[in-house]
Amino acid sequence: MILNQAGTRRFRAYTSKHLDELLQRAGLGDDERLKVRAVATVLPFRTNAYVVDELIDWSAAPYDPMYRLVFPQADMLPETDVARLADLLKAEAPNAEVQAEANRVRAQLNPHPAGQMDLNVPRIGDEPVPGLQHKYPETVLIFPKQGQTCHAYCTYCFRWAQFVGDADLKFASDDIGQMVDYIQRHPEVTSVLITGGDAMIMGEPVIRRYIEPLLALEQLESIRIGTKALAYWPQRFTTDPDADSTLELFSQVVAAGKNLAFMAHFTHPRELESPLVESAVRRILDSGATIRTQAPLIRSINDDAGVWSSMWRRQHRMGMIPYYMFVERDTGPQDYFAVPLARAYEIFRDAYASVSGLCRTVRGPSMSATPGKVCVDGVTEVAGERVFMLHLIQARDPSLVGRPFFAKYDPAAVWLNDLRPAFADRFPFEVRESLQLA
Structure with missing residues (x-):
């Protein structure tokens, strides 16, 4: 352990060169570690001694949420891509060849x-x-x-x-x-x-x-x-x-x-x-200074209302202000981590209902999408049709902020571009875009 003059531990980073050694602590076999290393050629890996020693419960790895928060998973990317990269690593292919394949995979991840x-x-x-x-x-x-x-x-x-x-x-x-x-x-x-x-x-x-x-x-x-x-x-x-x-x-x-x-x-x-x-x-x-807290809703890490209410309550007791629950963005391993919008709303609603008014400064679930921050306000029935209620918390066009709009209910939708307008041909931000182009 590295100590400074005050006797406290100094920062120590772990990168991909330490990955295989750390994965052995999670009890992963040779083939599984190879697949994780393959994923790490595409997506970045870095952690540090505080996270490794203080936050991760290694007895519960690889299912521990803090482990999953910082360590790549073998199934975060398409199986064929992982297999191809793993074969290159196993064959000790030249780094340029590995990076070329990694770059090809990255280009598909928005x-x-x-x-x-x-x-x-x-x-x-x-x-x-x-x-x-x-x-x-x-x-x-x-x-x-x-x-x-x-x-x-x-x-x-x-x-x-x-x-x-x-x-x-x-x-x-x-x-x-x-x-x-x-x-x-x-x-x-x-x-x-x-x-x-x-x-x-x-x-x-x-x-x-x-x-x-x-x-x-x-x-x-x-x-x-x-x-x-x-x-x-x-x-x-x-x-x-x-x-x-x-x-x-x-x-x-x-x-x-x-x-x-x-x-x-x-x-x-x-x-x-x-x-x-x-x-x-x-x-x-x-x-x-003030401290406002935010995080995305992430499958297998915090997709539980009790986790969020616990966080907001503790943050409030410590003097922080709960601010945002975000929806996992449409990039990288979104397919692996995304929670459907309908389920995201249920988690937010249940967590929000279980905290005091002083914690209800939090907003969400919110998508930081191209038009702005789109909040899912609920699921309801209007004129016999089941719909999502939404509004823009923030927008490129400020005149759209706070105005409610509706999308057809889709239980599988995970992002704004999965949704279709209800009771209109276009979403409000699409109408403005078409007027600007006219």
């Missing part, structure tokens, strides 16, 4: 859902601004070049394409001047979200380079930081060498009159149990 590489790209004049996304009028997403990894990768992650080493699949920038220039040119922007990867993988001096210039922009009301560090490496805010200076930076943001919202990803109640997490949460809240 690596950039919701138009991330085209529809959301902002411009100054005719020039694109790399590393920014501007999907909604008031909000700009910032992808720091130095934040394009995480303390550990989630197997369901919709940004998996950022982590596979293909420059054509990445969007990131370290041109902070250009970032500030773009925001100043758009006075409608009142909020920025610093994301990645994981923004908190960056050290305090680097985060400061991105945040300090934003404090001088009077138009900005809030700065959000997207991270799973509280779940995967809470030491980032307690014993890491720059933990104190990071929290001082948070206080500086609040003192500048900006709302600092810490967007924390918690996928399972076990991630909240460590005293380290309680300490980290307390220190962040003491800086003046």
